[in-house]
Amino acid sequence: MKYRSTRGSKENTLNSAAAIIQGLAPDGGLYVPLDFPKANFKLEDLPKLSYKQIAAMVISLFFNDYSKEQIQSAVLNAYSEQWDNRSIVPIEKHDHNFYMELFHGPTLAFKDIALQMLPQLMTRAVQIEKIDRNIIILTATSGDTGTASMRGFANQKRTSVIVFYPEGGVSPVQLRQMLSQHGDNLQAIAIKGNFDDAQTEVKKIFNDEKFKTLLNKNGYQFSSANSMNIGRLVPQISYYLYTYGQLVRRQEIKLGNEINFSVPTGNFGDILAGYYAKKLGLPIKKLICASNENNVLTDFFKNGEYDRRRKFHLTNAPAMDILVSNNLERLLFDLYDNDYKQISSLMNQLTQRGHYQISDEVHAKLQEIFAADFATERQVIKEINRIYNYDRYVIDPHTAVGSYVAHQYQEKTGDTTPMVIVSTASPYKFPETVYEAVTGRVCPQTGVAAIKKLHEELGGQLSIGVRTLFDRKPGLEKVIDPQNMEIVISSILDLK
Template sequence: MELMYTSTRNANEKVTASQAILKGLAEDGGLFVPEQLPTLDKTVDELAGMTYQETAYEVMKKFLTDFTEEELKNCINAAYDSKFDTEEIAPLVQADGAYYLELFHGSTIAFKDMALSILPHLMITSARKNQVKNDIVILTATSGDTGKAALAGFADVKGTKIIVFYPKNGVSPIQEKQMVTQKGDNTFVVGIHGNFDQAQTGVKKIFGDKEMAAELAAAGYQFSSANSINIGRLVPQIVYYVYAYAKLYANGVIGKDERINVVVPTGNFGNILAAFYAKNMGIPIAKLICASNENKVLYDFFTTGTYDKNREFMLTSSPSMDILISSNLERLIYRIAGNDAAKNADFMKALNTNGKYEITPAMKEQLADFYGNYTSEEETAEEIRNLYEKTGYIIDTHTAVATGVYHKYLKDTKDTDTKTVIASTASPFKFTRSVMDAIDKKYDAMTDFELVDELSKIGNVKIPNAIEEIRTAEVRHKTVCEVDEMPKVVKEFLNVK
């Protein structure tokens, strides 16, 4: 049976999976959600014996029902190949009583690779299925990781162009170097004078600009998105939670149907929403632990039921989470509002108008599966240092936020029996200065690449190719603009007058 997708803001807008992937965002500014969440039709015993690629097929076929088996398997096999530096794609590492799900073994050493390695293949297949003749222009805002992962995925993919906006002073030096050295004639990277929320809002405005869409269509282009607002990004993220559970079972860590907790460092809410979807597909997940940094808008939401972005924007050592508008939360709000598009649209209008909304007590009751908390900058550094000193295992700043919140969860609930998976979302090599500073201040005098070498030495970990290749890479993208110049910059790159 074909699974259709509907907008979170308009129940009348219905599309197939491939159309939702191509559009990225619904016409009314809403996000596409499946009309119902499918259930897995494989037992945990069957899943336990599967490779990552096989697991991906079993999960994704339930969501992408208008793809043939051959089309979907071709996309999966092209995505999860030798560009990952471990055979298992997403290994689990036990350290200090938790299981770290390492999601950073792809070509840009961040969890975004898990979905952005497959999205270009899904998109090109979707374009063929829907007889699209235009070139697809991927328009994306990034808080650091999505940008490089999307650029790497789409570079030189025929029939596509990709434009990435990032906050000029809001990403790590390694993150920026990864983006501005990106090769590919179809790639364009732009720093903006502003923060991530302004970049994301600017991108959404361009998506909603009907006049600009008509101008681009006349020139042979149409927009789509590689942000986690695209359902083609979200569905592949569900896979690694299913895979992690099956591997824990296969390795004898958990018994049949034993529940686990999942901790996710969270900014735009897509990664933890994928865990929520995995739970609703039948994976026995107990608590979904939502970890925030000092931009704790989600912690406050789970605590009070009020989402309020009216606050100071903090620049932290975990920049991919420096977000005050968590776009993917809209998909959860829609669900706990009883899949009521009109009700959800009212909440989003309030957010747009007043910067906040408050959910009803009945909706708040449906959030019982979530636990929210946050770590300060000092606590984040402490988690990195403590784990290293205890075990020799080195984590990045985002993963450290998750570890810190996990420890607060244990203190609050005394739930020491439930096995816990922590989503390790980036390699420590991506945030070397913050990580090495946390371990010992003596490293502060080193250059960025001296820090890379030292981290490799003390952690006894090979330097990833993604870092080696940017040591001497030429800076190819130097454009910087104001937020209100974003549409003009897009047109200039596409030669649209």
């Protein structure tokens, strides 16, 4: 299958392996299929398939440059004993809605679904393309991507990971996970600024031709583990298909029935995977974009203007503390009928002016498919408490955003379509907030100590991923100015 940039003509294409290795297109755009694939499955197949089978099916559909054997081995390696639930994605029913649990991997967040797969795809892509340079995974993170990419790529041959994250902008547990990951090929560095500052600088470094030449001269090549990388995005489609199949299998819905998904949304990759699942024929009625107080997307869906010129909030759902949602570019490319010139214009406006306005026609298309709302920090606390008091089910702050927005949507619209809330992280990853919500008291500790306090309240058995946090000792945090990121990379790689 051929891939093109959202900002380039369809004459300039790459195969899927090359697109995965590059990560970000040289023109600053994101790679998308030249022709969106037609589903290689029937809806009635989904209830019969395991998660691994659906994952292999999706990978083969989008990345047909890989052999069947390469895909099968990649799936087996990505979804094996590092998961604490054999189904990979269990689905729980609470308060009449379904919670799709995506946090049963090694770093306790949904990023594991794709970032256990991406290293498998990357190593095989290097073989397919016969690349003789070392791959440097350069990534900005608001918390979970950093840990998951480091865990996924740890000790992978001829691959290194350099992660930049906002100082004070990740949770204590997220920080501990990043600073305690084992692997000689891993680096995590804080920047003075927010996630958008880190992401903007990473994109700038990717597009610096002089620095790229220096890298190549020293035997290196950049790639990305962000959802900007198509190899990170595509594996996420699988859990939408799997969840639908499981709901049919459990007789919660009938085959062909529509369902809604409420998706906690920051960089727009997770909800875009749902949109791609809908394009493949999954009967999704509404994709509900759930934001925290950084509600740039809520306003965008309501009025058609994307405007990042606003106050940046550090919230109790830190993985969503984002004002520039990169994957929205892929959605707009699709809705503008692949008009790359229009997309380039909109993205340039965002960079230079801080905002852009989409056409009335495209806005109307958006509103047919999407709904959007947001939750404040206080509403997050109340939603965790509401769900816990209903039947003792515990959710993390990001899931609470999705749950609150879903509940509000149902009350406002009267829509009785079955609702799936995308549950993106373990509650033990954000124990301070969950403890306060469950007990009504501020947690006296942070990090691992807070996990112990929360566990005292909740009881039960801790997963292997949570127990691992007690054993690891984090290294020292290094903090730099964003404008020094390129210098630091040069030093780490010893570029000459």
